[in-house]
Amino acid sequence: MSEHTIHTPILQLTDVRKEYGSDGITTEVLHGISLTMEQGEFTALIGPSGSGKSTLLNIIGLLEQPTGGSLLMQGRETGTMPEEELTRLRGKSIGFVFQFHHLIPAFTALENVMLPLMLEEGRLTPEQRERAVWLLTRVGLADRVDFKPGKLSGGQQQRVAIARALAVNPPLVLADEPTGNLDTAAADGIFKLLYEINRESGTTFLIVTHDPRLAKRCSRVVELVDGRVVS
Amino acid sequence: MLFRILKNSFLKRPKAVLLIFLSITMGAAVATAFLGISGEISHKMALELRSYGANILLEPSAVEGGFLREEDLPKIKTVFWKYNITGFTPYLFSIAEFSAGGKKERGVVSGTWFAKQLEVPGEDSSIQGIKGIAPWWEVQGRWPEDAAEAIIGAALAKRLNVVAGGDVTTIVRGRSQQFRIVGVVTTGGYEEEQLFAPLVTVQSLLQLPGKVSRVLVSALTVPMDDFGKKDPATMSKDEYEKWYCTAYVTSVAKNVEEVMAGSRAKPIWQIASAEGALLKKLNSVMLLLTVLALGASATAVSTSLMASMAERSPEIALMKAVGADRFQISAIFVGETLLISMAGGVVGYLLGDQLAEVISRTVFSSTIVSPLWLFPTAIISALSVAIAGSVVPLRRALLIEPVRVLKG
Known part of the structure; x- marks a missing residue:
């Protein structure tokens, strides 16, 4: 049992397919993707537009169900799970960082980070608040905890989004072009931050990016072309 | 945090919140007004319908012969349902021979009260008699005012060729009594073959002092339902109590029967049923209008919420993406709608109460007192509108796909 646990990958996709369409007219956007990610990996997912990167990310993020194949999250088959589970x-298990950060404008940075904690526990505890403050400090926003998103720069907002993604200490963080909306300096800063967190905590990262310069800095690069993994 | 989410929603979308609030308020106000005046309308209509005539007949319980006692009549105004009894009148009948101007005819002489001042110790004074319970009788002339005066049915008057001012001699079992005819009555019924004289005179003529053949009672009653039609003899104690304390024509009849020695009370079904059916239809119409008003409000709430949901879809999608389950999403939106509906219910009640007052004053020229149940009813109506109006938007919210909303 313990041996099995040690070798259980964070994520295991086997022959995952995804089709869209109805009335007999369907388009297959993922053609049998097989991919395994171990704990602590820092992986870039690259590919041209329309290659299926976002669809794959959504399926891994359990936001969409594949049409076929299997997806094991920490060894658990997700295809048969009911929606609530x-x-x-x-x-x-999964933290999300979106290109447009999607913070709730009326909440402070701290409240945005606490949101997943509250949703997980159904209430807020002093420990959760401490963790949220610690995370904001870790991403370099110790002096901005009570700022609302409108008072933060794009890079700072993305840092809040990263802290929010890490709030429940998920083993896997999915980032969909997290630097796509930032200037080069801010993008470098965000990428460096993600890498540092990966080194410190062993959190697994899967980052969709169009930037080959950033992709090269990842420990692994998965390239998707026309719905197939080519490298 | 939940409070912050709700506060955020209220502050960020004041127009949407106001629209929802107004829709719920209107629904609650209309429901309050309609339900508030429906009781009043039923009561007023029931009073109007009493002009149809009496709806309870009291007669001696003996199979043949037998009389009721006139001295028991005041007790009718002391029974449990005394405030529902709008009038009654006794009758003492006999076949008689009438003669006038050389003409002789057989008919019925009927002793009764026309408009008797009734004093009952401990109760308000009242006027009882035919004038009260048979307001549709048309009298050409006037009503009798002393013991030797009478009114005569139009058919009998025609056969005797008598008009107001003439005399009619009435003979019963060899005893005679002369009456001065002061009015000719047209009723459209069997009463037109009778001569109506003061009860005391007819009792004397028939040598039946203090006796009464039957009593007609006019009472305000509620429409009969299945429970009201049950045989009281088969009821449990609790059922009997409920039946007795509901103003069914049967329970009021039973109530009156209990104070009239040797009597048997029977509902006059053709009257009671017609009234019941009419009141039932009236209540149904009021209820239907209330439901329609609430339905319209729910539709307006639904439309406003749909617009609000579209605006908030990124927020919902984000919550779903970071782990909010269906219950948590529902709790936020239902909580928000319920808060608005509570406020809408209170304001709707206050407005509806005023509206009911205005309608009552305009239509019935009377004021109404809001029943205690109206406030909780207004709140429940508002909550129902909110819940009904939330169903479709909430379903849409739960179906939001974070993928599509959060992308790009």
């Missing part, structure tokens, strides 16, 4: 698993 998928939601719970997503809340506990």
